[in-house]
Each structure stands twice: as C-alpha cells, then as structure tokens.
Amino acid sequence: MHAVLLAETSEEYLCGSAETLLAGMVRLGRKCIPVGCVNGGCGVCKVAIVKGSVRKCGLMSRVHVSEEEESHGVLLACRATPMSEIELKVIGKMKKIIW
Numbered sequence: 001m002h003a004v005l006l007a008e009t010s011e012e013y014l015c016g017s018a019e020t021l022l023a024g025m026v027r028l029g030r031k032c033i034p035v036g037c038v039n040g041g042c043g044v045c046k047v048a049i050v051k052g053s054v055r056k057c058g059l060m061s062r063v064h065v066s067e068e069e070e071s072h073g074v075l076l077a078c079r080a081t082p083m084s085e086i087e088l089k090v091i092g093k094m095k096k097i098i099w
C-alpha cells in the first residue's frame with residue numbers, strides 16, 4: 001500500500017500498487033478525485049503528479065491528456081497505479097463541482 005496525498009486539501013488515502021489511484025480512492029468510499037467513466041475516456045479524473053512515481057495501465061484519451069502534459073506528470077487517475085507514495089493535484093473538469 002502507498003499513501004496518496006492530495007496537495008490542495010491534505011486529504012490522504014492508501015492505494016495498493018495493483019489498483020489504480022482512482023480505484024483505491026473509491027474502495028475507501030472517498031470522493032477527493034472526480035469519478036467518471038473509469039475507463040480512460042472522459043477526463044474528469046485528470047491529475048498532476050507532484051511527488052512520487054506511477055505506472056500507466058491501459059489507454060488514456062489524448063483528447064484529455066496530451067503527450068506534453070503526460071511528460072510533465074499529468075495523467076488520468078483511473079489509468080495509473082502507484083509505485084511509491086504519491087502527492088497529486090486534481091485538475092480534471094469537474095474539480096470545481098467536487099470542491
């Protein structure tokens with residue numbers, strides 16, 4: 001299990017290295033990252049990794065995450081698993097609705 005910290009709210013949850021950042025949050029009944037399609041297609045779970053390393057799993061829509069963004073640590077939380085402790089910022093479209 002790896003700790004996942006949300007930089008702006010200081011919320012934290014534990015996520016296994018075999019589950020996505022989004023799945024780990026949902027398993028605990030948390031709502032700190034917006035949840036949409038859970039399939040890499042809608043972009044609402046878009047996050048920026050501030051600290052730590054992740055592994056991509058599955059396809060991410062380039063409509064929502066460009067190659068340049070990805071090179072700067074931006075990805076979809078439903079398409080990445082933690083490899084270490086993580087600190088992230090939510091930057092998806094629904095951020096204002098959730099917060």
Ligand code: FES
Nearest residue numbers: 036037038043078
């Ligand atoms: S929930 Fe839709 S892209 Fe992650």
